[in-house]
Amino acid sequence: MAIAASYLGNVTLAGQSIVINTCSLTYQIPGGLIGAVSNRVGNLLGQSRARRANISANVGLMLGGLAGALGLAFYVGTASWWGKLYSNDPNVVSTVALIMPICALFQFSDAMSGMSGGILRSxxxxxxxxxxxxxxxxxxxxxxxxxLTYGAPGMGVIGLWIGITVAATLTSFGQSTICLAANYAKEVDRCMAQVNKSRDIAANSTEDNDGTVC
Incomplete structure (x- = not known):
């Protein structure tokens, strides 16, 4: 996005940089939740506690939605003045104010995408x-x-954010659907099969090295 925005002028690039930095800041909240939920679900699967893993995954999705909603509210509420914290240039401030409402929608989808992706990793x-x-x-x-940015619509930097927001929405919908439809009892069986396979590989490797099994 930074490369694409750089062709739109210095003011647009400055506003884009401010919003990207803000995104990195606000993602710390859902990012922490994602790590916690992913570890929780993975540990419960390893303990063969399918029901609790299912509950934790569902709670995680709700927390992801809540974090995304808080981010959305923050971006909408601060759009008019947030740029002033970074720049005195009124053009840059107005560019930030223009981007923030679209970025607010991205925040919600991105939080859900990250959370569902974390659950899939677990x-x-x-x-x-x-x-x-x-x-x-x-x-x-x-x-x-x-x-949308450079084609017939000529929407400028807003077009870039619409594109990435659509992508995040598709990702969050697809991943969340799989998480909600998962059979966690079968996931436990699959997890145990992978653990046993890893143990067998480790045992065989030890035998190959010194002829003994530790």
Whole structure:
């Protein structure tokens, strides 16, 4: 996005940089929740506690939605003056005010996308998340954003944010659907099978090295 925004002028790039920095700041809240929920669900699966893992995953999705909603409210509420904390240039401030409401929608989708992605990682289904993210961002979001920005609509930097927001929404919907539909009893069985397989590989490796099993 930074490269694409750089062709829109210095003022737009400055406003874009402020919003991106703000996104990094506000993502610390959902980011912390994502790590906690991912570890919690993974540990419960390892303990063969399918029901608790299911509950924790569902609570995690709700917390992701709550964190996203708080982020949305923050961006909408501070849009008119947030840029003044970074710059005295009224053009930069107005650019930040223009981007923030669209970024607010992205915050909600991004929080849900991150949370559902974290749950998929705890289920050992990173590949599923990758296959959802790849087309969402690089087949839909990026081309759409570039078209809205530089194509016939000529929406400027707003087009870039619409593109990435659509991508995050598609990702969060796809990943959340899989998380909600998952059979956690079967996920426990799959987890145990992977653990046993890893143990067998480690045991065989030890035998190959010194002929004994530790």
């Amino acid at each position: 289920l050992g289904r990173q590949a599923v998340g990758a296959w959802i993210n790849l087309p969402s961002y690089y087949v839909v979001g990026l081309p759409l954003g570039l078209y």
